[in-house]
Amino acid sequence: MKLQHNALIDLLQKAYSAEKAAAFAYQGHAGSVKNKTEKAAIYQIELDEWNHRKEVLEIMQQYQIPVSNWYELRFHIIGKVISFSCYIIGWFMPFYFAGSLESGNVCEYFRMKHFFNGLGITEHDVMLYEMGIKEKEHEVYFLSKIKNNKLLPLFEKLFNWGSKKSFNNVDLDAKYPVEASDVYCKAKRMEYADQDGIPRSRTYKTTT
Ligand SMILES: [Fe+2]
Numbered sequence: 001m002k003l004q005h006n007a008l009i010d011l012l013q014k015a016y017s018a019e020k021a022a023a024f025a026y027q028g029h030a031g032s033v034k035n036k037t038e039k040a041a042i043y044q045i046e047l048d049e050w051n052h053r054k055e056v057l058e059i060m061q062q063y064q065i066p067v068s069n070w071y072e073l074r075f076h077i078i079g080k081v082i083s084f085s086c087y088i089i090g091w092f093m094p095f096y097f098a099g100s101l102e103s104g105n106v107c108e109y110f111r112m113k114h115f116f117n118g119l120g121i122t123e124h125d126v127m128l129y130e131m132g133i134k135e136k137e138h139e140v141y142f143l144s145k146i147k148n149n150k151l152l153p154l155f156e157k158l159f160n161w162g163s164k165k166s167f168n169n170v171d172l173d174a175k176y177p178v179e180a181s182d183v184y185c186k187a188k189r190m191e192y193a194d195q196d197g198i199p200r201s202r203t204y205k206t207t208t
């Protein structure tokens with residue numbers, strides 16, 4: 001069966017290649033940190049990204065979607081450049097931008113799920129949900145490393161991601177099950193309260 005959905009096809013092709021870029025980037029990131037626990041955690045995240053790439057490929061093969069040579073080249077270069085840059089931009093920035101990218105990746109998988117469901121296909125729901133949740137875990141890990149860093153408020157202002165802003169509305173402490181996960185990544189912007197009861201603005205990059 002072939003998919004009649006260009007946006008979904010493009011999203012799958014892009015995610016397949018972007019996972020490689022992420023894995024390359026984490027090779028440099030793990031190589032550049034000195035702390036052994038951080039090294040091990042980032043290496044585990046690299047393995048998660050290779051696993052995502054394998055799972056996305058399985059879905060693509062099922063619908064005879066070819067790998068995009070252009071995305072493969074583009075993300076190969078991006079991944080290698082980021083990997084190398086981790087050795088020269090200090091400790092904070094690799095953690096910050098990894099967290100920010102992971103935050104955006106969460107909704108990529110939920111958007112795929114919305115698109116598939118729109119075509120009446122639900123067989124990938126669990127896999128896509130788990131990939132989205134895994135990206136959220138990655139985001140939370142990177143944020144946990146920098147949330148008390150004095151540079152975070154400035155970067156959060158500049159790049160719209162940090163302890164008060166996220167590119168998705170997934171909350172691991174109050175997770176919806178897969179059947180109810182449709183609420184994830186649907187709104188562009190939403191207000192809801194953090195622990196202190198003050199409504200915060202959460203920005204979304206999703207276009208759905
Ligand atoms: Fe991933």
Ligand SMILES: [Fe+2]
Nearest residue numbers: 102134135138
């Ligand atoms: Fe990730």
